[in-house]
Amino acid sequence: MSEADAEAAEPTPGKTEVWIEKYRPERLDEIKGHEDIVPRLQRYVEQDDLPHLMFSGPAGVGKTASSQAIAREVYGDDWRENFLELNASDQRGIDVVRDRIKDFARSSFGGYDHRVIFLDEADALTSDAQSALRRTMEQFSNNTRFILSCNYSSQIIDPIQSRCAVFRFTELGEAAIEAQIREIAEIEGITVTDDGIDALVYAADGDMRKAINALQAAAVMGETVDEETVFAITATARPEEVEAMVEHAIGGDFTAARAALEELLTDRGLAGGDVIDQLHRSAWSFDIPEKETVRLLERLGEADYRITEGANERLQLEALLASLALEN
Numbered sequence: 173m174s175e176a177d178a179e180a181a182e183p184t185p186g187k188t189e190v191w192i193e194k195y196r197p198e199r200l201d202e203i204k205g206h207e208d209i210v211p212r213l214q215r216y217v218e219q220d221d222l223p224h225l226m227f228s229g230p231a232g233v234g235k236t237a238s239s240q241a242i243a244r245e246v247y248g249d250d251w252r253e254n255f256l257e258l259n260a261s262d263q264r265g266i267d268v269v270r271d272r273i274k275d276f277a278r279s280s281f282g283g284y285d286h287r288v289i290f291l292d293e294a295d296a297l298t299s300d301a302q303s304a305l306r307r308t309m310e311q312f313s314n315n316t317r318f319i320l321s322c323n324y325s326s327q328i329i330d331p332i333q334s335r336c337a338v339f340r341f342t343e344l345g346e347a348a349i350e351a352q353i354r355e356i357a358e359i360e361g362i363t364v365t366d367d368g369i370d371a372l373v374y375a376a377d378g379d380m381r382k383a384i385n386a387l388q389a390a391a392v393m394g395e396t397v398d399e400e401t402v403f404a405i406t407a408t409a410r411p412e413e414v415e416a417m418v419e420h421a422i423g424g425d426f427t428a429a430r431a432a433l434e435e436l437l438t439d440r441g442l443a444g445g446d447v448i449d450q451l452h453r454s455a456w457s458f459d460i461p462e463k464e465t466v467r468l469l470e471r472l473g474e475a476d477y478r479i480t481e482g483a484n485e486r487l488q489l490e491a492l493l494a495s496l497a498l499e500n
Contacts, residue, residue, distance in 0.1 A: 190388075191356065191384050191385070191387070191388045192381050192384045192385060195352075195356055195384060196237055196240070197234075197237045197241055198240075198241060198244055199241050199244065199245060200213055200214050200217070200238065200241045200242065200245065201214070202241070203234050203237060203238060203241065204234075204344070204348040204351060204352055204380075205233070205234070205344040205345055205347075205348030205349075205380075206233075206234060206238075206341060209238075209339050209341065210238075212339075213238060213242060213339075216242075217242060217245045217246055220246075220285070222242070222246070222286070222288075222317050223317070223336070223337045224309060224313075224317055224318045224319070224320075224335050224336040224337070225239075225317075225318070225319045225320070225336055225337050225338075225339065226294075226319075226320045226321075226322070226325065226328065226332075226333060226336035226337070226338045226339070227239070227319065227320070227321045227322070227339050227341055228321075228322050228323070228324065228325035228328075228338065228339070228340050228341065229323070229340060229341030229342060229343075230323060230341075230343055230378065230379065231323065231379055231381070232344075232376075232378075232379030232380050232381035232382055233341045233342065233343060233344055233378065233379070233380065234341060234344075234380065235292075235321045235341055236290075236292060236321060238341075239257075239288075239290045239319045239321065240255070240257075240290075242288070242319070243255040243288050243290075246284075246288070247284065250283075250284075254284060254287045254288060255287070255288050255289075255290065256272075256273075256276045256287070256288070256289045256290065257290045257292065258272065258273070258289070258290070258291050258292065259292045259293055260291055260292065260293045260294050260295075260296045260297045260301075270304055270308075273289055273291075273305070273308055274308060274312075276289060276316075277289070277308070277311075277312040277315065277316040278312075285315070286314075286315050286316055286317050287315065287316055287317070288316075288317050288318075288319060289316060289317070289318050289319070290318075290319045290321070291305075291318065291319070291320050291321065292321045293321065293322065293323070294320040294321060294322045294328060295322035295323060295324050295325075295327035295328055299329070302328065302329045302332060303329070305318075305332060306329070306331045306332050306335070309332070309335055310335075318336070320332070320336060325338065325340070342378075343377070343378025343379070344376075344378050344379070344380055345378075346373045348380075349372070349373050349376050349378075349380060349383045350369055350373055352380060352383065352384070353369060353372055353373075353383055353384075353387055354369070356384065356387060357387065357397070360391065362387070362391050362395075362397060363395060363396045363397065364387075364396075364397045364398075365396065365397065365398045365399070367398060367399035368390070368396075368397045368398045368399055368401065368402055370399070371398075371399040371402035371403055371408075372386055372387060372390075372397075372402050374408070374411070375402060375403070375406040375408045377449070377453065386402060386405065386406050389405045389406075390402050390405050393405065407440060407441050407442055407446070408442075408446075408450070409436050409440060409442060409446075409447070409450055411450075411454050411457065413432065413436070414436075414447075414450050414451060414454055415454060415457075415458050415459070416432060417429050417432035417433055417436070417493070418451065418458055418460070418468060418493075418496070419458070419459075419460065420432060421493040421494075421496040421497045422460055422464050422468075422496050422497070423497075424497050425497070426493060426494055426497040429493045429496075429497065430490060430493060433447070433486075433489055433490065433493060437485075437486060437489075443485065444479055444485025444486065444488065444489055445476075445479060445485070447489060448472060448475060448476050448479065448489075451468070451472055452469070452472055452476075455468055455469055455472070464496075467496065467499065468496065471492045471495055471496060472492065474492075475488045475489060475491070475492045
């Protein structure tokens with residue numbers, strides 16, 4: 173980041189800003205962690221040959237940031253007048269496609285060949301709305317480009333996918349998140365320890381928004397952001413705590429395993445889904461035989477499915493630990 177950019181990013185006295193917006197990339201070359209995707213998008217912008225686009229991938233990896241960066245580079249200061257952003261999870265009916273999108277696509281504008289409509293969480297659109305969207309994309313293809321963002325591309329009907337250049341965003345790597353955290357910490361004048369950086373990267377789990385939010389929250393707690401602060405404000409268990417719980421169960425000590433689970437759920441405030449996620453992320457790093465890891469993953473899948481279907485979280489997690497303990 174240049175000195176001018178750093179000065180512009182300095183906080184205004186008496187004004188609190190949300191860092192995920194304050195440090196949102198404004199150009200494609202500022203987006204971190206997607207070295208394969210960014211050059212291809214830049215090429216579309218340079219050649220002024222933007223097709224319909226579809227961005228799929230988990231939350232917090234740069235899909236919305238990329239869409240806005242494209243609009244900023246194509247339209248400059250006029251980007252807000254030529255960029256319509258809709259969230260399909262809030263407005264998911266067929267009327268949205270027929271009314272708001274068509275009104276925007278039909279409205280007059282000058283100086284540009286086309287306008288951009290960004291439809292976030294497009295996989296939340298109903299089947300009828302997606303069918304209407306497909307027809308709208310055909311009808312206004314001469315002056316409108318669509319950018320669709322979704323978590324699961326399989327939820328988008330094939331006729332829409334075939335009309336888009338599909339870009340699959342993956343979870344951000346540890347290096348990309350660490351670089352962004354260090355950059356923000358330097359601008360904001362925050363001291364972050366090395367173990368604090370590691371904790372932020374672990375808690376983020378590939379989600380840049382989560383990492384930046386955690387950094388801002390931790391910075392409020394004191395002058396130095398360390399591991400203890402990060403795990404406290406993110407309600408995240410340390411990997412070694414999760415590992416100890418699993419090792420107790422596999423060793424046949426269900427009472428100790430249940431006590432460790434109780435501490436995570438009650439004292440630390442973790443949700444059952446959070447425990448499942450951390451167990452899954454750490455499964456292959458546990459110091460346990462491969463056969464035990466396979467059994468753990470099998471039980472995790474079953475517990476996760478039951479919790480998703482509405483079963484009691486505590487009961488399912490205790491049953492998971494019990495099944496591991498009984499087989500030893």
